[in-house]
Amino acid sequence: MESSIFRFILRHSVRQQIVLTLMTLASFPFLYASLDLPKRIVNEAIAGKKLPESFLGFHLDQVSYLFVLCGLFLTLVLVNGAFKYVINTYKGRLGERMLRRLRYELYVRVLRFPLPRFRKMSSGEIIPMITAEVEPLGGFIGDAIAIPVFQGGTLLVYIAFIFIQDPVLGAAAVSLYPFQGWLIPRLQRKVNQLGKQRVRAMRQIADRIGETVSGIQEVHTHNTASWHLADLSHRLGDVYRIRFEIYQRKFFVKFLNNFINQLTPFFFYSIGGYLVIHGQLSFGALVAVLAAYKDLAAPWKELLDWYQQKEDNRIKYEQVVEQFHVPDLLAERLLREEEDVPFKGSLSFRNVGFGEDGGSPILEGVSCDIPLDGHTALIGVGSGRDELAQLAARVLLPSSGQIRLGEHDYAELPESVTGRRAAYVGATPYLFSASLYDNLVYGLRHRPLRENGDDDGEGAEGAEERRKSRMTESVLSGNATDDIQADWIDYAAAGCDGPEDLKARILRVVTMVSLQDDVYGMGLNRTVDPERRPEVAARVLEARDAMRAMMLNNPDLGRLVERFDPDRYTVNATLAENLLFGTPVGPIFQTDALASNPYMLHVLDKVGLTDTILETGHKVAETMVELFAGLPPGHEFFERFSFIGFAELPEYQAILARTAKEGLGALRPEERTRLMTLPFKLIGARHRLGLMTPDLEKKLLQARHLFASDLPADLKHAVAFFDPDAYNAAASIQDNILFGKMVYGQAQVQSKVGRIVADLVDQLHLRDTIVEVGLDHPVGVAGSRLSAAQRQKAALARALLKRPDLLVLSEATSGLDTSSQTKVHSAILGERKGCGLVWVLHRAGLARAFERVIVMKDGRIAEHGRFDELNRPGTLLHELVSAE
Structure with missing residues (x-):
């Protein structure tokens, strides 16, 4: 990257800067004319001096001539405004393109960072630099040359005009500029130094905040929140001190400039007045000079502001470039070039070493x-095993020695080769914040292979125009022009013919790594849009009908699930669910919002339930306060009844004390709402408080029917009703199949119902469909919504799906239980038969299944060969196996 911001500007936008300069220069004649015209209006049209007999071939009297000149003045105002509009728009677009280019180049640099760099530089430092720190550069880049040319040229036009009117006034106008030009850079130097300190301090704060977010569990575990707060307070204090000193110096510079600028009018009024009195200067000329000087302050101020912005942005740019200037960057061609080198023969390590800067070597003299086309196990003690595995996968590059792939230097092969023909899975794999499906096919997305066909039909022409415009802007900004909306999946790499074949392949791979049951569970608990996936909704409704038939034929099943009936109160559902007889969509009819929802209150009033609900809420509050009094936070009662949290107890105690003295009628609106919210959470079968009477249930059924029949059209989208013959888009697949609630009080009801549903799903051959739905499950940030074992399984599936020539695993199943490990190991070894496999094992005994074993000790190869040959007394392998 260019070392200075002006080199960056000139390298990537010199043509545009020339265009800006030419447009700016073209505006100066019009600017000068707009300064000279007021003098002619005063001297010629108003004063009547030198009134022309004709103008542009027309005979004009004094008034007509005045209006012609005023019209010309207005025209010049519009022309100058148009110039400014065009120039500013051009500058803005140029600045945004250059900012986009800079951010893209910085991101490319991040992709080129060697892996050890990320152990020295955290995301808390990198992210703000690419996002926030370079943000001001966009505006400055557009102004970098245009502002000094435009404002400097404007200043020269004004000064030239003043000199033409009177040289003495011109000298007075510019007399103090040399002094300001000498003083301001000297004052700015200290501000520049403080600016660098501020950037470094803010970067450290961002790093600390990122570290806190990543280690928040440790903060709470060790009660170190106060220490972190004190640390941040100390650092914020440093930033405050630096910024305050910058403000002091900047405002002093502004004060000095303002004072100097006010001296010049003194010269104009005194000297100019003297010249007018003695007839050496016309009154109109003095008026024009004063008007010009009034405008003269603006470009000079703009130039001073530009100088300060230049220094600020120069510091920002240099500070960012300094952090992204890494001497051992990956060659950019490794990311760009397209090659295809088959993995054949063997990877040859010749005296390979690896270590990080300033640290002791992790690997030394590795030759093997x-x-x-075979399976190699890596085991041992001390360091080096994982690093050797990463070198084999080309995740790391050797610090010394060489790795050869046939005739090729392995370190010089582009990622189009190593990223497709090799795969690596470590003990703590990373998943992206997307669906599980997107993470599984991630290893197949190398280049766009097919254009997206979703824009067919109406609006396709507009979409094509938008796509072309986007591509044009990408070219002009030096960004990638690949269409992210295209189909990037390399089906052939997965051994598939298309999307349907890929789904089948994914299901096989998911089963291979024992992830199918997990994905099945995710699918059962996901919702499906019946309009987008009508075939899934139809299959689920088929399962619902089968479940209904099973319940009719098996009374025991009826004791596990209470089905929804429009004419019966569901005692295993909440009062809110009974009232809605559906699932809320969005926040309008959520349980906590019902007591303040106008339509719900209207329904309750109409059936005479409002007072009953309020009284019931009061009784619930009394019971809860009585039960919870004296209990510690976290007691099982808070979870069991889940009406009132520990922190809310004092508020409800205050409400009850108020009603005991003044009655329910004295409650404030927010207190009524609080009490009325409680009954909506009541589950008759679970909360046996004696509050759900047959009369209340009967009235609630009336309210249910009224709620549905009178629901306004603008609220129909806010609830998905339970309909025996319709799929409920807001409910999960399992809830749609059951079409009811599990019965409270039955032993192991969830596991029993789960087995029944699973058997039904298998009978109807619906499991694969549900697993496909489960693949849409969002995995969360870094896969946080999955367990550690599920993340390992997903990463294994991702690697297996792209069928690499060389699969490298480093303790990739360490989070699995023993039974799952055995299944996964056996499946992977079978799948990789005849293909390259390197596996860093966490148990030496597992190496029996491998054709070749490499035993390492403290960064060096201690033994290598067949397991049977090495597993004898006196060898390191034998010691490791015996220790297990």
Whole structure:
């Protein structure tokens, strides 16, 4: 990257800067004319001096001539305004393109960072630099040359005009500029130094905040919140001190400039007045000079502001570039070039070493051959095993020695080769914040292979125009022009013909790594849009009908699930669910919002339930306060009844004390709402408080029917009603199949119902469909919505799906239980038969299944060969196996 911001500007926008300069220069004649015209209006049209007999071939009297000149003045105002509009728009677009280019180049640099760099530089430092720190550069880049040319040229036009009117006034106008030009850079130097300190301090704060977010569990575990707060307070204090000193110096510079600028009018009024009195200067000329000087302050101020912005942005740019200037960056061609080199023979390590800057070597003098058609186990003690595995996968590059793939230097192969033909899975794999499906096919997205066909039909022409415009802007900004909306999935790499074939392949791979049951569970608990996936909704309704038939034929099943009936109160559902007889969509009819919802209150009033609900809420509050009094936070009663949290107890105690003295009628509106919210959470079968009477249930059924029949059209989208013959888009697949609630009080009801549903799903051959739905499950930030074992399984599936020539695993199943490990190991070994496999094992005994074993000790190869040959007394392998 260019070392200075002006080199960056000139390299990537010199043509545009020339265009800006030419447009700016073209505006100066019009600017000068707009300064000279007021003098002619005063001297010629108003004063009547030198009134022309004709103007542009027309005979004009004094008034007509005045209006012609005023019209010309207005025209010049519009022309100058148009110039400014065009120039500013051009500058803005140029600045945004250059900012986009800079951010893109910085992101490319991040992709080129060697892996050890991320152990020295956290995301808390990188992210603000690419996002916030370079943000002001966009505005400055557009102004970098245009502002000094435009404002400097404007200043020269004004000064030239003043000199033409009177040289003495011109000298007075510019007399103090040399002094300001000498003083301001000297005052700015200290501000520049403080600016660098501020950037570094804010970067450290961002790093600390990122570290806190990543380690928040440790903060709470060790009660170190106060220490972190004190640390942040100290750092914020440093920033405050630096920023305050910057403000002091900047405002002093402004004060000095303002004072100097006010001296010049003194010269104009005194000297100019003297010249007018003695007839050496016309009154109109003095008026024009004063008007010009009034405008003269603006470009000079703009130039001073530009100088300060230049210094600020220069510091920002240099500070960012300094952090992204890494001497051992990956060559950019490794990311760009397209090659295809088959993995055949073996990977040959020749005296390979690896270590990080300033640290002791992790690997030393490693020499071995790893066959690319066989299975190699890596075990040992001390460091080096994982680093050797990462070198084999080309995740790391050797610090010394060489790795050869046939005739090729392995470190010089582009990622189009290593990223497709090799795969690596570690003990703590990373998943992206997307669906599980997107994470599984991630290893198949190398280049766009097919255009997206979703824009067919109406609006396709507009979509094509938008796509072309987007591509044009990408070219002008130096960004990638690949269409992210295209189909990037390399089906052939997965051994598939298309999307349907890929789904089947994914299901096989998911089963291979024992992830199918997990994904099945995710699918059962996901919702499906019946309009987008009508075939899934139809299959689920088929399962619902089968479940209904099973319940009719098996009374025991009826004791596990209470089905929804429009004419019966569902005692295992909440009062809110009974009233809605559906699932809320969005926040309008959520349980906590019902007591303040106008339509719900209207329904309750109409059936005479409002007072009953309020009284019931009062009784619930009394019971809860009585039950919870004296209990510690976290007691099982808070979870069991879940009406009132520990922190809310004092508020409800105050409400009850108020009603005991003044009655329910004295409650404030917010207190009524609080009490009325409680009954909506009541579950008759679970909360046996004696509050759900047959009369209340009867009235609630009336309210249910009224709620549905009178629901306004603008609220129909806010609830998905339970309909025996319709799929409920707001409910999960399992809830749609059951079409009811599990009965409270039955032993192991969830596991029993789960087995019944699973058997039904298998009978109807619906499992694969549900697993496909489960693949849409969002995995969360870094896969946080999955367990550690599920993340390992997903990463294994991702690697297996792209069928690499060389699969490298480093304790990739360490989070699995023993039974799952055995299944997964067996499945992977079978799948990779005849293909390259390198596996860093966390148990030495597992190496029996491998054709070749490499035993490491403290960064060096201690033994290598067949397991049977090495597993004898006196060898390190034998010691490791015996220790297990």
